[in-house]
Every structure is written in C-alpha cells, then in structure tokens.
Amino acid sequence: MSYLVLANGTVFEGRRIGAHMDRIGELVFTTGMEGYLETLTDPSYYGQIVTQTFPLIGNYGVIEEDFEGNSTLFGYIVRDLCDTPSNFRSAYPLNEYLVAKGIPGLCGVDTREIVRITREEGVMNAMICDEIPSDLSEIRAFSVRNAVASVSSNIKEYFPADGEEKCKVALIDYGAKHNIIRSLQKRGCSVTVWPSDTAAETILASGADGIMLSNGPGDPKENTACIAELKKLIGKKPVFGICLGHQLAALALGGDTVKLKYGHRGGNQPVRDLAAGRTYITSQNHGYAVVAGSLKGTGTESFRNANDGSCEGMDYPDLNCFTVQFHPEAASGPRDTAVLFDRFVERMMKNA
Secondary structure, eight states: OEEEEETTSOEEEEEEEESOOOEEEEEEEEOOSSOHHHHHTOGGGTTEEEEESSSEEOTTOBOGGGOOSOOOOSEEEOSEEOSSOOOTTOOBOHHHHHHHTTOEEEESOOHHHHHHHHHHHOOEEEEEESSOOSOOHHHHHOOOOSHHHHHSOSSOEEEOOSSSOOEEEEEEESSOOHHHHHHHHTTTEEEEEEETTOOHHHHHTTTOSEEEEOOOOSOGGGOHHHHHHHHHHBTTBOEEEETHHHHHHHHHTTOEEEEEEEEEEEEEEEEEETTTOOEEEEEEEEEEEEEGGGGTTTOEEEEEETTTOOEEEEEEGGGTEEEESSBTTOTTSOOTTTHHHHHHHHHHHHHO
16 A cells, blocks of 8 residues: 655555655645546646545546646546546546656545545645655655746747638747647637747747737746746737736736635636626636735736635736636636637737
8 A cells, every 4th residue: 555645644545556656746636527637737737746526537548639738747646546448539548647657646545535634724745655754844845846947848839820810829838738729729820839938029029919828837926037027028919818827917017926725726616707797617727816906006806716706817908918817728627718718819909
C-alpha cells in the first residue's frame, strides 16, 4: 500500500496508480463528473495534486483529440480507476497515460473525506509516498513557484482562421488551453500565440487586431514581469482575458487578488451576469480571485459567483478591455458563455 500524507498530519491509504514515485504538491479537488482528460491536460494545474470528487474515473479511456495541453499536475487521486474503458474513441486505458507522463497517483482512497478536510481547513500541501514521513516540514514548506514560466510556450506559433480571416489575435500564453485557440479560429480569427515573457512592443508591432490573455497556473502576483508588460498593452487594442489573464489584467490596472480557501474547480460553478440578471453554469479552475472593490473607478464588476460572491468578471469600458474568471471555451464543461468570444470579435471588428 501507499499513502497520501496531508500537511496537517492526516494519512490516507491507497493503491498506487501512474508513475511509481514520491511527490509533494498542493492538494486540490475538482467536482467535474466528466472531463478528466481535460483536467489532466490543463496547464493551470501545475504543481497540484488533483482529487476527483466523482468516484469512477477512466471509464471512457484516453482520447488524445480531447487533450487541452501538456500534463503539468504533480499527482492524481481517485476513488476507483477503471481498467477496462468502453468508448469507441478510446485509444488506451487511463493508467497507461499516467505512467507515460510521469504522474504519480493513488486509487482506493476516501476522496469524500479528502474533500471534506479541504473545504473545512482550506487548500494544503500533501505528499504521495510509500512510507509515511516522521517529519512533515518538507511537505509544509512546499510552494508552487515559477508556474507560468514552467508551462508557457517558448516559441511563437501561428494558427490560421477557419475560412475567411476576420481578425488577427495575439494570444499571450500563460498556460493556454487549446480550445481557446479553436474557439477563436472558428469565429474567423487567425491566432498568433506568444510566449508569456514577450515584450508589449513586439505584440503591438505584430499587427494584431486584439489581444487575448490566457488562463494559467499559480499565484498571479508572482508574475511581475508579465504584469509590467500588460500595463503597456491594455488600452492600445481590444483585450479579452480568461482566468489568470483576468487576474493579471486586474493587477496591471492597480487592483488586488486574494487566495481562496479552496478555489473553484469543475464544470458546475454558477455565475451571475450582473447586468443581464441571469445566471450561467460555468467551467472553472482557479485558486485566486480578483478583489472587485480594489478596481473602483477603473473597472466595473460584470460577473459574480453565486455561491461565495467572489468576483467572476470585470469590464473596463474606457480601455476596451473585459475579463472573466471562468472558462467560456469550457472544455470540458457547459458552453453557455461562449458568446463572450463573439463579443471579443465584435469589438475587434469595430475597432479596426
């Protein structure tokens, strides 16, 4: 047997899956009933040990066409892992993927109790191991560092529009999911993906009609260089930010962010549109939130989480910039808010 050892001293016993190695990470949970492939390939999970709340994982195997990026999570915890997937698109069982990508994990674990502890005490570090350490100081000292630099592309990449080109988008890659690119392409946008450390002057000189700020992992305040470049970009072209992009834009404009007790991860987060008065069910993956009140006089809160009241979107009308905390590209998850990509295209075409 192997173990999941929490920083508070709680120990869970389970069976090894994936790569057989010890690993420390930040323990989080996701409530998605499906979409484990998108979770495993979302760069926003860098440095984290992910617990799936849904009890059976792997039942439709591995479908590489559904990948959203590279696997960057540090560990994977499930109640039951399916060894015999049944899906006509499946290429191989999930455990083969975990082994190939070097992701250690456990199954046969009481995931309900893990989630209960996380909700009550907050996100904490944990270790997947074969022997329970007598000293927890190494586990408690761990922190997720250099997250964006670890997942961002280090080369410029170009993706043509589907059909006739309407707009050119510069996508700054802080850990971008592939479906952001696909969502823009199918709306007639060609997309140039730029590394996270690209200078603002280079992006502005590229001839882009609009700037997309992607999702990504880690503490937004750690990215001081990225924030400095965004200060030079916002207001020059239409800007649309998602997740970490939403947080970085707020920091660039003088706002503040805070770490949430246990974050929002899954495809069932209710978000209220404050202008329209309707509620959307959204896909989310984040542990930090923008403090809307810190941007008074600069921006207006546009969306709010219906569960805990945290900020889910900001609009900066004087700067032609809007950002959201949730994922309108929603892979996997509800697609209720995909219309935000249409709004971005409309702003670029109007600004042209």
